[in-house]
Amino acid sequence: MIRGFLQSKLISVGFLWIGYLLFLLIFMLIDVPFGTIAMISLAFIFIQLSWLITSFFYEKKRYEEMKQQMEKLEEICLLGEVLRKPKSLVEHKYYEAMMAVSQDAISRVEQSQRSAKEYKEYVEQWIHEIKTPLTAMSLILANEQDVWKLRRELKRADNLTDNILHYARLDSIEKDKQLKEHSLNAILNDVVKNQMDLLIASKMKVEIDGDANIYTDNKALQFIVNQLLTNSAKYCPGAKITMRVKGKELIYEDDGIGILSHELERITQRGYTGSNGRKLGTSTGMGLYIVAQLCKELHIELNIKSEHNSYTRFQLIFPNLTEM
Template sequence: MKKVKRDIVLFFLPCLAYHLYFLLLVEAVSIWDLMYLNVLLLVCFGIYLGIRIYRLSKRERKKNDYMESEGTIAEELRDYENVEIALHDQQILNRQLEEQRECMCGLQDYITKWCHEVKIPLSAALLVNERMEDEKERQQMKEPLEKIRRLLNDALSGCKIQSQMFDLQIRPVHLKECVRESIRNQQFFLIQKHFTLDIRVEDVMVYSDSEWLIYVMDQLIGNAVKYAKEEPKLIIWAEEKPEKIQFMRRIYDKGFTGSNHRDGQYKSTGMGLYMVSQILHKLEHQIEAESEYGVYTRFTITFTDHRKFFHL
């Protein structure tokens, strides 16, 4: 009704102005003429006001009907200037967002539970595989089992990263131990692809989360395995610079092109390096990639020296 009040004020102000004009400045003006003019104006304004109130009431009823709906209404009421509409849509969108979040959390919980359930028969299958007497058959069976194990670990890690329960434990970590653990995790595929290893990592301490750092190394070494061709070589070394430590991993393949997937030999989702970048961002580490086509690919992870911060 604010608009109706505004219209009434805008009507009476000009009326007052012309009354004062005629009464004070115009001589021999007839009071009856003014009365007749006032009645005529009031009738016209009354008709206008009635139509105005009817339209506003109709709009208000339409808005109230939409306000009871479960969907957003801003598109249908784009001509309305009302904070209630914006608040209504905000509440609807917040509720939809919360429902989607709960759905995603439920899906993550289901995937996590499913992965843990699958790990039990997978471990049993790996144990049975180790007891097979035929070496050739044992190796043939172990490869898909190891791939399943790696994919399960990737799925679990992906759920943890996206979860609100993602937890980091930053503490001094022996970089050499993390490298060894990652090599052990990938040893089957490294041996299968006949990798030559050159590890030059001293007993360097960095501030990181050992679990996630090992996962990052697993992904990078796994990439080397996926794209390996003839005489692959994996070089890992670390060098300390002022206030930072650089850990480098280099893949050297004879005739390496890094495009196996385009030849149909390997299908990649591209999620591995994405997960690596997400984890390192959360760990506040930096990663850089350098590649020479057909020669090598090198990833450099930079750890900032936080010893001064911890007064060590």
């Protein structure tokens, strides 16, 4: 530590000695007595050594305090919050910079902890929800051995798996998405065919009208429409679903139970199940949250309207993109 301290004072000591030598030269030119010069030199050396020794022990004390604080902290990024404010201008600027870095690190750690907690909560809910189709498949295999019912429950399990995979990929969707030209009508028909077993089981009727060529990520858009279909099948069995394409808009509507007006603004919030979800008891409240996040990443404007016991309408307005 002594070596580092002396190196930090080297410039200051150098200028002091340069100043001293200049004054010594002046004293010699004006014929100041040697005894006076010797006394001044001794005083200069004494004061300089006193300053160095005092500064060394002062900085050593501050260093030991900081070292002890670092050892006590569970998170090193919190160090900026407990450091004593410096007095010098340069040290104060370094202190402000360290505080900014510390606060940014704390914010990132807190965000990471929140994300980890939210992910853990969702996984726990997802495990609870996926038990339903798994249990149903076990019962079917043990008793009825109905292949059609088995396929239906397998599709439900597959949809739940797709949900958690898309949730896990939300942070990387920006670099993973592939924007290409697609027929919107073809995408809608593919999703309906993929969910045919669930739609038949829920006695749903689906009508698709119109077409448009859009630039979007095929898998992400399929997930969005797929989630709307599975929600309708879950909450509105027997309802009619209409998907109309007008220009760059897709209007998805079912004539099911609808959504209460005071819940409408919250249905895309993370983990919000609403009164319909609470009735079922197995809803995670994550489906429409993922849909909303994917729409943001794909620059799709999402508008939702509903009337309780009448209809629910999702309007997806696609951006006017061209292939890059």
